[in-house]
Amino acid sequence: MLNALEVVTTVIVGVMVGVEFAVAFVIGPILNALPEDSRQLGHAHGGRMLGAVMPVWYIGSLVLVAVWAVAGWHHDGAGLVVTAGALLILSVVMSLLLLVPINNRNKTWTPENRPEDWKQQLNRWERWHYVRVAVIIAAFTLLVTAFS
DSSP states (O other): OHHHHHHHHHHHHHHHHHHHHHIIIIIHHHHHTSOHHHHHHHHHHHHHHHHHHHHHHHHHHHHHHHHHHHHTTTSTTHHHHHHHHHHHHHHHHHIIIIIHHHHHHHTTOOTTTOOTTHHHHHHHHHHHHHHHHHHHHHHHHHHHHHHO
């Protein structure tokens, strides 16, 4: 049973990391290469779409890691799982305090109502997103190492 939990958790966190990596290094650069109105509209649409899915994914991943940590407490790698959980908590806190407020504003913008500093706000979101991606990659790496 623990082995199935380890596999499911690792896959779910790994796919989440892949999506966030793609947002940072594939989707973001594609959107940023578009003309201003299209760029901003694309970011707003992405914010609405992923903003609806990612909270469930982040919290679900954190719950799975917590269950793994409890269930595997006396097994090798438990410290790695706990550390991965702490990193996922950090990523959720970062999201709530730094990324979600910008995303909540951005997803309502149109070319007609966006603020003067919309580019700076999107750039700030992207910088924090790079940090969050690094944090969740570290968490995923710890889970893979604990699973091995």
